[in-house]
Amino acid sequence: MNTSPMRICIAGAGAIGCTLAARLAASGQAVNVLARGTTLASIQRDGIQLSDLDGEHRVRVNASDDPRAFGEQDLVLLCTKAPALAQLLPQIQPLIGADTVVVPVINGVPWWYFHGQEGRFSGQRVKAVDPQGLLTDALDLRHVLGCVVFITAHCPTPGVALANNPHLMIFGEPDNRLSQRLERVRALMESAGIEARATDRIRDNLWTKIIANITSNPLSVITGATLEQLYSLPELRALVSASLHETLLTAAAHGARVSIDPQTFLELGAGMGPVRTSMLQDYDKGRPLELAAIGDAVLELAEHMAIAMPITRNLIALARFRGDQARH
Structure with a gap:
């Protein structure tokens, strides 16, 4: 070498x-x-x-x-x-x-x-x-x-x-x-x-990060919540869990093996502390949001497998609305 x-x-x-x-x-x-x-x-x-x-x-x-x-x-x-x-x-x-x-x-x-x-x-x-x-x-x-x-x-x-x-x-x-x-x-x-x-098996790890991003970034823009709040407050955790399960199904359909179980995923997220997601930081600064890569692309991969992601789709739409409003 x-x-x-x-x-x-x-x-x-x-x-x-x-x-x-x-x-x-x-x-x-x-x-x-x-x-x-x-x-x-x-x-x-x-x-x-x-x-x-x-x-x-x-x-x-x-x-x-x-x-x-x-x-x-x-x-x-x-x-x-x-x-x-x-x-x-x-x-x-x-x-x-x-x-x-x-x-x-x-x-x-x-x-x-x-x-x-x-x-x-x-x-x-x-x-x-x-x-x-x-x-x-x-x-x-x-x-x-x-x-x-x-x-x-x-x-x-x-x-x-x-x-x-x-x-x-x-x-x-x-x-x-x-x-x-x-x-x-x-x-x-x-x-x-x-x-x-x-x-x-790089795509296994990609999906782990994709799940972390899609379950936290759009919802953080909608709510202004930190990672700790998103993954621990009951009213937000329920939305995170729903999106998590939708994305896990899509990952599995594409052959990925995600090694972290849902409960552990939520605990790890809460353990990150009062961190503001990168998308929330971009929103605060009036920058474009990475919704195409973090959100739309996942919906596209789900559509390849005829998987509906209604909760995730709505969260992405709401985050996009918030982002557009902040920039105009």
Whole structure:
């Protein structure tokens, strides 16, 4: 396996991007960060600061808004919101060489979901997240390594990230092979102090995160509730449970094995504490909501299997209404 230093670029300097950049740079890696605007200016001036369970990390990185400044990379981590991918993927072409590994660190159903799968949906695209095929056309899917990230973080100011829960990342090839590049990326993240796992069933873990997102994010926008409130208050927990069971049925229909039982899922959610979901944070700031990837795409996969998701569908509709109202 190749053990030479990796050329690493993090595209997107939000909470997750800054967390990963700080951990990787603190472990001795030379990190490039693709950012823009006030965030870019802040990182160029002050570097990146991360406060997590291991303490305070202050690092310097090479930051630019022009990917040509970095050249071809070995590893590109896409740390943006799903709606930004259509604009981002064409921009990162200067970073992509013949063997570049691209890891989308995004929420919801990824556009590559059916890539590498056998069966009747093989090669199809998820229309909710890639309606015109722009994502599929912009990046050869052989570069993609699947990822599920369990990191809760937020940026109180640009270039500064707070992450007060353990970091976990799970990686897997879309075709479920246990490849050398999979192990190399896993080992890299582990060396940066992040719990990192490799799996030959990445979609199982995807569905675990999809369930966490779809049962919490839309309802948090509707109610303003934290994770602790969503998963523990009886009047909210009932809605969460209904959506949870609808999504579990859809996951099972697509062949996924979710290892966490519903009761444990609710307990884990409540144990996250007074955390505001990423979608609620976006709502508060008047930003677009990730409802296509987190919500609509799940409904689309349910429709493939003729599964009705009435509770979840209504929660998504209400969250979309709230989001639209806040932006107009």
